[in-house]
Amino acid sequence: MKEKRDVLTLQEMSPSDILAVMDKCFELKDEWRRGLRRRSDLEGKYLCLLFEKPSTRTRLAFEVAAASLGAYPVYASSSELQLARGEAIPDTAKVLSRLVDCVVARVKAHSTIEELASCSSIPVINGLSDLHHPTQALTDVFTMFEVKGKKKFKVAFIGDGGANTCHSLLICCSKLGLDVDVACPQGFRPKAEVLSLADENSKKSGSQIRILEDPTQAVRDADFIYVDVFVSMGFEGERELRLRKFLPKFQVNKRLVEEAPEDYVFMHCLPARRGEEVTDDVMDDPEHSAVWVQSENKLHVARALLTTVLGR
Ligand code: CP
Numbered sequence: 001m002k003e004k005r006d007v008l009t010l011q012e013m014s015p016s017d018i019l020a021v022m023d024k025c026f027e028l029k030d031e032w033r034r035g036l037r038r039r040s041d042l043e044g045k046y047l048c049l050l051f052e053k054p055s056t057r058t059r060l061a062f063e064v065a066a067a068s069l070g071a072y073p074v075y076a077s078s079s080e081l082q083l084a085r086g087e088a089i090p091d092t093a094k095v096l097s098r099l100v101d102c103v104v105a106r107v108k109a110h111s112t113i114e115e116l117a118s119c120s121s122i123p124v125i126n127g128l129s130d131l132h133h134p135t136q137a138l139t140d141v142f143t144m145f146e147v148k149g150k151k152k153f154k155v156a157f158i159g160d161g162g163a164n165t166c167h168s169l170l171i172c173c174s175k176l177g178l179d180v181d182v183a184c185p186q187g188f189r190p191k192a193e194v195l196s197l198a199d200e201n202s203k204k205s206g207s208q209i210r211i212l213e214d215p216t217q218a219v220r221d222a223d224f225i226y227v228d229v230f231v232s233m234g235f236e237g238e239r240e241l242r243l244r245k246f247l248p249k250f251q252v253n254k255r256l257v258e259e260a261p262e263d264y265v266f267m268h269c270l271p272a273r274r275g276e277e278v279t280d281d282v283m284d285d286p287e288h289s290a291v292w293v294q295s296e297n298k299l300h301v302a303r304a305l306l307t308t309v310l311g312r
């Protein structure tokens, strides 16, 4: 990683940087499970969580992570900051750099986090933007390693190929040599700029990335079936159009998973819109669904990432 360790897209991390975070996740999760929930790695550090959008998992994971490592988390909704009255991002970045040691920001436009990072002297972690959700992809791949072991596998991402979660999975998996099939309707493919990064990464790592229109083809030899909501935050105005495009073909339901290998694992970043992108029987299937492990793993990733980014 470069000197100021921003995590904006995962493209800035090398495969070995990502694998080192994964190793740290395994170590910290094992300790956590054994009841060792206090460390002093980040004693005396302060973390700002600057959020423009709602969050349950990411916010709580980073707050608990910071506190458990000896750091102090400060949550700030952008609507309550002077940002809401027009204070500029570069000015806010300079102030934050003098008050805290790291910022986790959830923003509407990806350009906001780029500006925040370029004007800050402290590390900035992307807690979700319209284009990327890097901490989620780290969580997803950690969960995959935990469930199936560290081997080459294939992920079938069904639905909105332009979702932040899909973009980050494409970047993370293509760095690590993992295969991804994205099954999405016309007009909802991953952004060209992300596909071109994934292609570039795949040439080095040997992963295979395919964009398909048939979810059945994608799940047929998939180890993991992944779905995100069809209407991400900020896209509510397209709700009717999106539901017409995605339903019923791209819903992950019993009929679709019957086409998958018997040992497939279902994943969802959450929150889910039950009955839209996934049915209850798939999401609540104790034999196949990893969604609750995934949500717990956000904490272990947050702890691993904070120690990596802020570690002395
Ligand atoms: N998966 C995820 O990022 O959830 P939150 O929106 O609750 O943080």
Ligand code: NVA
Residues within 6 Å of the ligand: 128, 163, 164, 165, 228, 229, 231, 232, 233, 269, 270, 271
């Ligand atoms: N794609 C979703 C992810 C939520 C965690 C969204 O941006 O709303």
